[in-house]
Amino acid sequence: MRVRIHRGTREIGGTSVELEHDGSRLLLDLGLPLDGDPDDTSRHPAIDGLVGGGDLLALVLSHGHRDHVGLTHLAGPDLPVAMGAATLRILQAAATFVPDSYVPTNTVTFIEGGALTFGPFTVTPILVDHSAYDAYALLVEAGGQRLLYSGDLRAHGRKGALFERLVRDPPRGIDTLLLEGSSLGRLDDDRTFPSEAEIEDRFVDLFVDTEGMALAAASAQNIDRVVSLYRACKRTGRTLVLDLYAAEVLAATGNPRIPQSDWPGVAVFVPQHQRVRIKRTGRFELIERHGANRIFPEQLAAMVSRAALLFRHSLLPDLDRAECLAGARAIWSQWAGYLDQPRGRALADDLAARAIPLTHAHTSGHASIPDLKRLAAAIAPRQLVPVHTFMPERFPALFGPNVTIREDGQWWDTAA
Template sequence: MRVRIHRGTREIGGTVVELETEGQRLLLDCGLPLDAVPDAPVLLPEVPGLAGPDPSLLGVVLSHGHRDHWGLLGHAAGTPPVFMGAGTQRILAAASFFIRDVPALKVGAHLQNGCPLSLGPFTVTPHLVDHSAFDAYAFTVEAGGRRLFYSGDIRSHGRKSALFERLVNAPPRNIDVMLMEGSSLGRLDEGARFPTETEIEAELTEVVRKESGMVLVAASAQNIDRVVTIFRAAKRNGRTLVVDLYAAEMLHATQKGSIPQTCWPEVALFTPWHQRVKVKKAERFDLIERHNKGRLFPEDLAAHPERYVVLFRASLLDDLLKAECLSGAHTVWSQWAGYLKDEKTAGLIEKLKAHGIGFEVIHTSGHASIPDLKRLAGAIAPRVLVPIHTFEADRFPSLFENVVVRRDGEWWEV
């Protein structure tokens, strides 16, 4: 089995890994680089089967539903079949109504935890993992008598931490090469750990307790772990979690009865103007109708803002200001702090401050700390460990054993 990493040996995001054996090929992820400029031309990696059909490309196996792992597929004229979790497919399908560049994917099959999938000469075994994306997987790939393990994006401090412990306690054996993400290198000291999702819940609970007005929590609706955390912090304070239609659809797409839904008494839908217009133009009134049980209107928010915690995004601000419900409100930024450097986000913060709305950051990473990466690498004990999804590949040899640093575009034998 041969491997080449098209992107990822020297950067976080844009991951594309190509495997080849017996003249047939498979891709692990096909992501858009994080530094891609919206609406700018996208340069596809030199993978036959992306720019045009090629029967030797058997498909793309997606680790999870973050754009830096699937985003190039919307630019691939070759439309290879895509293999992903059923939850990932449902979330991407639901998101496509709201986000214009989410592609319609040709689904080959759904991944199931621990169930081997045969694709030509390749056998792919998915391992469900803890990550900030719902339905995320690592993979063991067998071909040509060799075994490769790909970590995807992984952590141990989320709500699914038991999955990490299960992987460490019962790892795949006889791994020739391990491709391991290193997102935390350069962001976190070697011995430090990220806060757990439980600790984030405790912090948010205290913020909601002490604030007398509406609390706005800016978090990704696709970070289902975080939405559960926000819901629990609201409920512990006797408040209702308010979501917009996009977030309501993300929660609905999980098809998990244990995850908050708008039919729950502690969850409510508030549909901003731009989403109402979108629904009307598309005549997709069914989207709102399935969430009608818990629907709120501006006058409801204005009457008792202290009763609500809002899953917030910038596009909601004008509607909330018009509702006159933000007197004494407070905002919590609960996603990657790097976004705070964006011009658009900086403008949002200035607007919040101009209206006297407080602001603070409470967040944890979607990626493993260095001590947990060491635990993972030690448990799997690969013959060779190759850094991926990191800006700090050169630091790997000082932290892990059997490291070989590869270059983007370089073919090598497993």
């Protein structure tokens, strides 16, 4: 089995891995670089046969983050695109609200442990803990060779038991482990990230210390974080307020243990821009579906001291009109680097103009170095290849002599 990493040997984001065996090829992920434009052809990987119908048999997606799926629109309708069943539902739910989203049409869905066969390739998805719901490591077998692609994973989320299971009972006989290294350079070698439970405690402290509305700027697709917010609301007597997009994403998980729009302690507020979109698209059933706990501006204004809003910048005009921002506090619960980008700076400026303090409460979606070392030792691959990292040169000192640093675009053999 031959391997070519199109992007990721020296970069976080835009990951794409091509495999070849016996005249057939398979693609793992087709991501958008973190600073990329999906229409910028200079950032598109040179992969033959994306239109389908040739020796490229399928595209398999590890999870739904844009840096792993953001270029799937390049795949033609004849190429099967495989992903987790919940991942597909979440992408479909988001498409109504996210203007530049894309949902593949020729899809194959899988669940934990359900092996897929594409020509000579057998792909077994392994459910992992990550900030994206329904994320998988991918075990690929062909020609007697076994490659394990870690995808993105961690040990400190609400599904950390999945990481411990993988360490305790890893796939055996792995020839090549493609191991993500997002945390290298972001965290000291011996430090670990805060757990999601610790982030919940942080929310509790901030909610207690906030006179008005708590504006939690977190991704609605970070389901672990929404659970943390809901639990913190229960502990402090606040109501978790969702917009229609967040309510749809939570419903798309298909998990009855995940907070839903009709749960006690949850309210749904539909901002003006979403009402316009619903009217334009005729998707009135979405409002009906989440109408049980719907609130309107006057009700939101009456509950500011008892509300925590899953917040994004586009909600500020509605909050201004409803006069909901007296005593408010914004809590940034995403990667801090986004605040250095133009959209993040614009949000920070708008909050400052309203005298709303901005506080941080976040943990990484990626494994700390000690956890990555535990995983690598448990799997004990014949070769370990860095991926999804800016610092591949640090891998040999951390993970041992079986590390082989590859370059983007380079073909190599799992048996080499």
